[in-house]
Amino acid sequence: MATTTQPAPVPAHELVYEPKQLPKLRSNYGAYLDQSNVGWLKETSIDTPLEEVRARFEADGYVYMKHLMPREDVLGVRQKYFEHLQPTGILKPGTSPRDGIFDTTQDPIVHNGVGGKDLPEDLERQRLLQSAHTLPVYLAFLEHPDFRSFIRKFLGCERDVIVKRTLLRHNVPNGLSTGCHYDRIFLRAGEDFLTAWVPFGDCTAAGGGLMYMDDSSDVGKTMEEDFMKRAEHFTPEERINGFNLNMAKDGQLTHNVAELDEQLSSTHASPTGVRRKWLAANYEAGDVIFHNPYMLHAAVKNEDPLGKIRLSTDLRFYPEGGRIDERWMRSVWRPDDGL
Template identity: 70%
Template sequence: MAAVEQAPQPAHELVYEPDQLPKLRSNYGDYLDSASVGWMKETPINTSLDEMRRRFDEDGYIFVKGVMPREVVLDMREAYFEHLAPTGILKPGTSPREGIFDTTADPVAHNGVGGRDLPEDLERQRKLTSAHSLPFYLAFLEHPKLRTFVQEFMGWKKDVLVKRTLLRHNVPNGYSTGIHYDRIFLRAGEADFLTAWVPIGDCTASGGGLMYLENSTTIGQAMETDFTRRAATFSKQERISGFNQNMARDGQLSHNASELHRELANGKWDNAPVIPQRRWLVGDYQAGDVVFHNPYMLHGAVKNDDPEARIRLSTDLRFYELGAPLDERWMQSVWHPEDGL
């Protein structure tokens, strides 16, 4: 009788020696120590919806494997880097589908995180902006596997994807997205929303993907309560801004994951529960995977230290239920550098 193949034990359930954990850092500060790093729980796509919802409510996220067809995602990656190839971002002799960075180029000149950290070259800015309106990307956003999953997982008859999506790349040693929770930037709508972070291509744990602060939903809620209290005398426009005087210059909570981790463990935020053992959780993302998280979970991008110089490409999507009071500012247009959001 043939032996029954055993499924591998999930990464988050294994016990790792410190040197077996990925080395992670953010834009500034030291590498995170091994005690503050862990693996995200992986959720197979065939997991029951009830179990998925339980994990989401308990953890603040679900890391779902194989939501979208792998080849569809890789086709999207190829199309994006064909679009950006004239900027000199790719290593000569490599294919756009691989998305390998030309390490002889200046990483800062090829920033792709958007907002206040764009490359100075106007043609590169135009390439980043126009990618959000190209047919290959708009079709990708409407893929039935993704949209059907969102509706079924949330129990909605119909979902609404906000028009302002964030298509971003992260080159090795370049500037990455700081630590934040999403409600900071979508305060004008009363309804909660679902964020989908979609890696467009394979991305190792140290390759520039997202890291999530374990059990941090209550921290985000406490921070938002504190920011709201301190904004009581602001005008409405100031209160809903992610860049008001209560916030950092770019709306982020920090660009130093190690420092923020220490501050939270020492109880800097009075309303947030102090849990010293809380870790930054990461995953080895593969094309087709999607991470869904709630509006208050703290997260940010890892500095891209991919040994093969792969560029991390991803998109951030926010979904509401049709008819819910959403943040209308995010429905006005696709992302552009001057939109103020």
């Protein structure tokens, strides 16, 4: 009788978990993306060898790290943020700030966060959005040893520099959040950098987190090269300004991802001829996704069935000694900082 042998188990860091049911994704405006054009971000576990992490980043333009930080450390920031904003009436009465459940009797547009198409008109709400960036629990999080240690190892440097102007922002159900863009648009005055997107809390694929256009680094680079050619006669200040005549008024490529996807399928076809998918994830507290400056991405319209508010931060890193976009080192985010 032949001996039955079991195949060697696949290492955990090589497993890619893909839920069966694809999410429904759309942006601030426009139709849902066709389901055939939607997929899942590849997950990478924290025990993945560093060289493999870097290889995935180079190949895909992003790397989605699972459970990079302790869950409770992240949820603590979420709780303090919504305690800070509770006077605005953003939370459903009787619910916990840590849960961050939106009061659906409120107008979502009144409770737009940083990076939405329009900020709230109420000056007190704007003040709270700004001062949230100086909450002690948030500033301590920015120095989280697990997080910053990984950054340094990934960048291959002894010290890293985080830009002061971070973007701590929420996305309420049925509100407006970030349109489609690539990050280089806003940080043109320095060299390339690393972006980290950190969700503060669990966020389903349809709950307002980020979606990425797969294999789109070449698209962003082509767009940037085209802009620089047309900007040859601009002043230096105009050339680095993200709010230029080629963009929407808030510096985004568009707020209608479905429409942009149709345009790019003909003008920026994939080298393989296969239509690029838009990728999302069921993010968990403690996850971090890193991407390069040219990956196209946008916030998903928040349609969380439980009314959960997405809270996240956008962070940019340079190796120490790198040429930094000094505009982003002046201070924390302000409504009138022009960036």
